Amino acid sequence: MSSTDSPRGPIDSSRVPRYAGPATFARLPRLDEVGRTDVAVVGVPFDTGVSYRPGARFGGNAIREASRLLRPYNPAQDASPFALAQVADAGDIAANPFNINEAVETIEGAADDLLGTGARLMTLGGDHTIALPLLRSVAKKHGPVALLHFDAHLDTWDTYFGAEYTHGTPFRRAVEEGILDTSALSHVGTRGPLYGKQDLTDDEKMGFGIVTSADVMRRGVDEIADQLRQRIGDRPLYISIDIDVLDPAHAPGTGTPEAGGLTSRELLEILRGLSSCHLVSADLVEVAPAYDHAEITSVAASHAAYELTTIMSRQIAAEKEAKEAKEAEDAK
Numbered sequence: 001m002s003s004t005d006s007p008r009g010p011i012d013s014s015r016v017p018r019y020a021g022p023a024t025f026a027r028l029p030r031l032d033e034v035g036r037t038d039v040a041v042v043g044v045p046f047d048t049g050v051s052y053r054p055g056a057r058f059g060g061n062a063i064r065e066a067s068r069l070l071r072p073y074n075p076a077q078d079a080s081p082f083a084l085a086q087v088a089d090a091g092d093i094a095a096n097p098f099n100i101n102e103a104v105e106t107i108e109g110a111a112d113d114l115l116g117t118g119a120r121l122m123t124l125g126g127d128h129t130i131a132l133p134l135l136r137s138v139a140k141k142h143g144p145v146a147l148l149h150f151d152a153h154l155d156t157w158d159t160y161f162g163a164e165y166t167h168g169t170p171f172r173r174a175v176e177e178g179i180l181d182t183s184a185l186s187h188v189g190t191r192g193p194l195y196g197k198q199d200l201t202d203d204e205k206m207g208f209g210i211v212t213s214a215d216v217m218r219r220g221v222d223e224i225a226d227q228l229r230q231r232i233g234d235r236p237l238y239i240s241i242d243i244d245v246l247d248p249a250h251a252p253g254t255g256t257p258e259a260g261g262l263t264s265r266e267l268l269e270i271l272r273g274l275s276s277c278h279l280v281s282a283d284l285v286e287v288a289p290a291y292d293h294a295e296i297t298s299v300a301a302s303h304a305a306y307e308l309t310t311i312m313s314r315q316i317a318a319e320k321e322a323k324e325a326k327e328a329e330d331a332k
């Protein structure tokens, strides 16, 4: 797509029923149909890093199926995300299910390739292990990034059964590797039993601030979004959403459910409150459709991914506009 072409949007659901044909995210074109894209929605069907119920390898395709019902205008952010920027479905990264270390390398390499084209990533997992290679790749491009991590869990544990790369450990590895900006790390929606109090002490030492699920309920979404925005400032931001941040009533289809979580409404509202942040890429992980009912979880996930792509598209459009205005000014 040259800068003068307008983005190719989703299949028109008033012409082709939205349940017809193979599912891409939001019925958007595939990357090979558009050549290049501003936002690449990419699947990572990998769940060898889980500590409990498996099945998140099927999450990306479940989210794509559920996303058939998304519409092109997002009133909550007053934006048509797929008209403001090219958003395309880049298919899946083929990661080895029998070798976690190799899978982590493959994911990092594939993310490098996509980011190298200038695209931002909206990754659909997969289990939370995949956040580490994605962050490595993003940090190569932007330097250490601010991290906003929506999850019931800390995911800063050290090892499971001696394994370093698991869905409970990506953010400890990322801090150790120096790929996160430790002045702007937040967990949101944390709750549930831990192994010991030390888990919290370790997490704090790494630089994380915690907004618990109960904090969201007591203080409300606007105040929480304000606090997060202030902490993040204008740093390049990566958002990682583990769908188990939602209460099991709102997201039963996941591998390690914990009672007392956010509602999908709270999650979506907090995300909308972050629309001014410099979001460089995001992931949405841990949707395990085998435990889902009536697509409850994958519908919630598709809407969260829609808000994230809207934030990215608005910024891409604003950046393009600013660049064009500067070029016009310079040409005078």
Ligand SMILES: N=C(N)NCCCC(=O)O
Pocket (backbone or CB within 6 Å): 051, 052, 128, 153, 155, 167, 168, 242, 244, 256, 286
């Ligand atoms: N990232 C997710 N979903 N879960 C981590 C839970 C790790 C544990 O079993 O203690």
Ligand SMILES: [Zn+2]
Pocket (backbone or CB within 6 Å): 151, 152, 153, 242, 244, 245, 256, 286
């Ligand atoms: Zn979790």
Ligand SMILES: [Zn+2]
Pocket (backbone or CB within 6 Å): 128, 151, 153, 155, 167, 242, 286
């Ligand atoms: Zn997680």
